[in-house]
Amino acid sequence: MKGFLKILAVAVLVLMVLAGTLSAQNLRIVCIVTALTGSVAQNGEYITRGINMALDEVNAKGGVRGQKLEVVFLDDQAKASEAINAVKKAIYDLNTPVILGSDWSGLVLASMQIAADEGIPQLVTATNVQITSQGIPTIFRLRANDSVAAEILAKYVNDQGYKKIGIMFTNEDYGRGFADETSNYLAKLDNKPAVIESCNLGDSDFTAQILSFKNSGVDVILALGKEIELAKFLRQTRELGVDTPVFGGSPMGLDYVVELAGGAMEGVRIVTHFLPTDPEPRIQDWVQRYEALYNGQEPTTHALAYYDAVHLVAKVMEECGTSPQDIARGLREVNYQGVQSWFRGSPTGDLVNKQVIGEFKDGKWHVVAVLGD
């Protein structure tokens, strides 16, 4: 026992020295990935693919200011405490000039103040409104926020003439935030949701919620929140013989959600950031390159958002400089057309306002409408 502890202690010391002496040759930036391990490791894989693809392109063109760009991936295991760890490591230990942050709002909210205090700009894809509403000048967002998506969703559902709306959300930061925003917008349109139900992450039986929708006779269900639970919910809804139209948010567009939901996905409409079937030539060109690189696997919104993030950072660093202040200044004034959308500097740090409405038909997502650019 004691021997074991002694070995532990020595190992810890040796590693600390090693970690301290390793020095960087390349221009290093840090990406905090949600997550490389744990229940959402699938998303982490998409993120690393998008980043690696963009890195190869940037470095093939000579890198940034003559230096090779390098991205260090830190895993936050989709836990707030680990996200705080990762941000501290990125800033204090790896001295990164910029952080590519998480797509989970809770994790960004947990850790963004640390980066803000040090003046390190952070580019996130998490969509909760609170992230950019706190007046932090160094936070930048690469996808339209939930408020934009919720407004579009509420307006779209209202315009389609649905009068009795049911909302189903998963009880975590994303689902709850999105549901709150959507019902606020619906209330403004004088079409307050008739029923609001929710579930916890990990729930597997939704009979009670489905029957509640069925009995109150809603004519549309908005399913907002995390992937796995909503796929289950959707499947059980159809299995129980309820064929009310379902609308959802971006998580429903992910390939494994489609696979999990099986035939139940047919006819579902979503508001999302990106669909690989978007006919826009710029996007089609990218999708083909991505599929060629990764054995024909379809890209996801994660892959594209982080792909654009790397190009955006490379461009800003090339033009404005590589210090945190330079990058933050550059991002505040940026005006750049990426593959996903335009990125335009704004006072809050929201760079994007584009949303796509898609419908699942014949085993594929089809773009119904594109809003914003």
Next chain:
Amino acid sequence: MNLATFIQLLVGGISIGALYALPALGISLIWNAAGVFNFANGEFVMISSYLMYSMLVGRKMPFLAALPITLCIMFFLGVATEKTIVYTLRRQNASPVKALVSFIALSIFLRNAARFVWGTAPRTIPNPFGAKPIEMLPEVFIMPHALWILGISLLMMAGLLVLFRWTKIGVAMRATTQNRTVAALMGVNTNRMVSLVFGLSSMVAALAGALSGAVFFITLEMSVMFGLKAFTSNIIGGFGNPLGAIVGGLLLGVVETLGASFVSSHYKDVITFSLLLFFLLFRPKGLFKLEIAEKL
């Protein structure tokens, strides 16, 4: 809420309850035979779900071929657990706390090991019982798998009853669980009997896994859910009483589904755990008192 809805909830609750009852039964068998609490039972359920997935989706085997293979593999996994962990503990004459800690560690180990074999993405298998709901009564829809799960579970329980009542090996198992020393004196190979009970119990858990994989999604977290619910079923029914475990499981399924509907789906698990704490504190013997002497 009308009657049709109520009946629908009831049937849904019972079919989920049947899935809780099976691992609960497994826990109860092991508790009687070896005097240890199998914390890793939920993981056995999960692993068998993944095995079914590998065979059905990976190797495109038919459901009826994959099921017996899964049950066999899980039987041997159960026997292996007994031969390594339980046997070592028994030889050391280890304290119950030690046994408990090793089973907790085993459960965490299995859950994380499964992650390396099958990854973290949730999986699903095609529903072998068909996805078309049956309209049992007007306005009451029931999925065929609910009926199948109930039927198969009842069949399994009846089979176990026959085994324990009327076969020689079953009587030997019962003798071992009731008094190992006397059983050994009567010429029963008690070590083998304990191994067999372990194999049997993990087979029962595996059945729950194989059936639930068709209904729910297969995730790593399902093991925790099944483990806790199976334990709660046992506590409600009376710990160590196989019949109690079954009734407890069914009851828990119904209470949960009704609770989620009438109180709030947010507090579904809070209801379960409050029920557990209530029984532990005020009725630790459960609904059905156990006749045979307590083991430790």
Next chain:
Amino acid sequence: MRPERLKAIAIVFGLLAAAPLFLPNRYYVYIFNRGFANALAVIGLVILFGMGGQISLGHIAFFTLGAYTSAIFSVRLGWPSAAAVLAGVALASIWGAFLSVPAFKLSGPFLSICTVAFGEVVRLLTINLVSLTNGPYGFYGIPSLILFGRRIGSEKAWYFLLWSLLVFAILAAARLKRSYIGRALAAIREDETAAEVMGINVRAMKTLAFVCAAFCAGLAGALYAHMSGFLSPESFTGEQSFSLFSMTVVGGQESVLGGVAAGVALTLLPELMRFLQEYYIMIFSLIVLLIVLLPLESMMERAKMWMAGLAREGGKVPWGRCSK
């Protein structure tokens, strides 16, 4: 305790006190801080599980209670942070006393599941009581601690605070172990009925052990809340409870110093070896399983005897003497 061992321990703690001066940067100080916070919680488990034999698998619940109470009191009610920490510790301790009630009747798996259920209920409540805890969004904007008019904000300040609390807790726990209470707890662990016959107030002792454990975890939690400035329910899961529990077992259960060393080392290791992060819970569980199953004590005894025999033949004395 032998003087040379005491000296070695003193040197280790002295080195630890000076560690922030030669650690490469603030990040390392921060992960030491987290290690210290965990070690503080582990000391509680050493008292409860190692000394008293009572299993708690929902120990993170006390950590959560301490953390959220302190955060709620200081943010929502505007209490001074030091008072909020005390409130958090008090509430955690009170719940510790409540949780000892089931321990009067239950033991083994029944008690452990009871603690698991308690942990889950606390976690679900932190998710669902949105108006109080901000639910799944997480609780942010927790002010840093102000102690005797001094703001504890930097990683270094936290390091010295946690280090001194840890040393104090170690001394207190070691003292407890050698006191009447420690011996009574050991008696209860070995044979509850016998302990009762000997005139030990079993219920009072169990309550005391639970309160001590909840106190340590609650203190660690309350401090963690002000140290990180942010709390969220997904940081306090059953897996974290198991981590604390395995730290206790790896440290040798009964040994306060062992528990502290394991608590710090097992927090630092996955942090320093990122490749370990994916495996570390699996490795933890395997180590725990091996420690429990392998007859380590008798193996060590035999190794010691063998070494002693070797030394006698060579006429040399190996490190230390072989007691027993």
